[in-house]
Amino acid sequence: MTESTPVRDHILKMMTHLNEMEVLGAEIDGETQIDIILQSLPKSFEQFHLNYNMNNRDYSLAELLAELQVVEGLFHQSSQVHIAEKVSASKPKGRKKRKRQTDSTKKVNGP
Template sequence: MAKCYILASISNVLYHQMQDVGLASDIMLSLKEMFAKQGRSTRQETMRQIYNTKMAKGTLVREHCLRMISNLNTLEVLGADDDGASQVDMILHSLPESFKEFKLNYNMSKKIYSLSELMNELVATKGILGTSSVDANMAEASTSQPKSKDKGVPGDQKVE
């Protein structure tokens, strides 16, 4: 039954080469030998992409994490043996300086995240960072405006 599924799912050229092979395990071994080198170069290219990826300014955290998770999943399918902690470290390495406190807290607390938990925490953190920077900008703007229009108080002049 497994042999039928394998033969049905491969290209016609491979089908004709493999139809006389007796066991499904022999077919799989033959296919692995044929495509192992291609998998190695693809794995190396995917690893290069992961290590060189940095979150671009203006990119949503969720989009960046999903792209990184997709690359990590591809790497896993290609036979790389990375544990969950290493994958989390790779994503954290790709984040900008604005996540420095998150990284520090992660390292100090020694919390273990799945990739989806990490993504949700980063989105929440970015929301907090975004809100606090907006609040800081609003506070700065409100303090730069004069609070009273009394002419007799020194230093309380309107600057245009």
Template structure:
């Protein structure tokens, strides 16, 4: 019953993203990952991209998750260039929400190093799942 109440209170875009989740706790965990943290520029950017990908899916477009991640990486500013190199070298296979978390970690490192102008040189992804095809 809780699942139905949660789904009814969501926008169509969020409903589409969560329709395959059978348990209310799974939906709540996903929402917590997406919206449960204080906003940062990269987080806000990623949430906007996720929303756009979800709208495209609702309208019938089928964009594979790996392609969505690649597209998201291409939209990042120059300050994330080292992050992108590291991501590609480690051949990670992560979701957009996981990418958002990793980017927030990298953004925090960038801010502490030199006020958002220094590339991440010591970034190590927390996820080590290899990219599969």
């Protein structure tokens, strides 16, 4: 999975591959399926993977998909906050532009 791929698409594709393997005769238990999927995720999901292992979580594939979508949503919120902070930090503060006099205002107000 690349960082730009939606996690939902990736997990559904992985689930399809796992189902195909079972149809072909492979016997892969649920925990191993989860581990395979977690190993296929990019580094941005490393903290999720660590929490999963440390807290001895037990997800079905559907539950894993839901949890990963929540985490992905948090990534997007976090990146939007960082972008907003960068934009607001790049704006000049306390400076006001002085209006230029046009030819018509010079004639009315004088030199």
